[in-house]
Amino acid sequence: xxxxxxxxxxxxxxxxxxxxASLVADMDDTMRALSGAGIAAPQIGVSLRVVIFELxxxxxxxxxxxxxxxxxxxPQLTVLDPAEEEGWEGCLSVPxxxxxxxxYRRLRYQGFDARGAPIDRSVEGFHARVVQHEVDHLDxxxxxxxxxxxxxxxxxxxxxxxxxxxxx
Ligand code: NI
Numbered sequence: 001x002x003x004x005x006x007x008x009x010x011x012x013x014x015x016x017x018x019x020x021a022s023l024v025a026d027m028d029d030t031m032r033a034l035s036g037a038g039i040a041a042p043q044i045g046v047s048l049r050v051v052i053f054e055l056x057x058x059x060x061x062x063x064x065x066x067x068x069x070x071x072x073x074x075p076q077l078t079v080l081d082p083a084e085e086e087g088w089e090g091c092l093s094v095p096x097x098x099x100x101x102x103x104y105r106r107l108r109y110q111g112f113d114a115r116g117a118p119i120d121r122s123v124e125g126f127h128a129r130v131v132q133h134e135v136d137h138l139d140x141x142x143x144x145x146x147x148x149x150x151x152x153x154x155x156x157x158x159x160x161x162x163x164x165x166x167x168x
Contacts, residue, residue, distance in 0.1 A: 031092075060090065072112075084103060099153035
């Protein structure tokens with residue numbers, strides 16, 4: 001947090017080539033090493049519209065329904081329901097901290113996988129949350145900017161016990 005590249009609007013991917021494959025591999029390694037549920041290219045210093053996410057037995061997010069491993073390039077979101085839901089979020093670029101963030105409960109996302117094949121899914125709950133969090137990174141937004149009441153933002157250790165479980 002504070003890194004200028006994380007505040008930029010990232011550029012669309014124009015070629016589904018080896019360079020993109022190697023960027024995705026680097027993002028994969030970083031996400032897994034840090035037990036993240038997702039990561040966006042700007043978080044490893046590349047200002048391109050690429051995010052990946054997955055949730056499967058993640059120690060940082062227990063008790064949540066799994067989210068399939070997804071590489072999403074040039075994502076477009078369509079809100080399917082204006083209803084929002086608050087949930088606790090963390091971020092690999094804001095280590096050790098958590099905040100209560102409102103997100104749309106249901107949305108459709110479209111984009112491409114790493115080989116350029118189209119993706120079109122309608123999702124809800126944590127799956128919708130993680131997509132919104134990652135796509136925010138592509139628009140230069142970090143989750144603390146979405147926290148409505150800063151009393152609900154703090155160090156993970158201090159908040160433990162006060163945080164309600166994240167919805168799934
Ligand atoms: Ni993040």
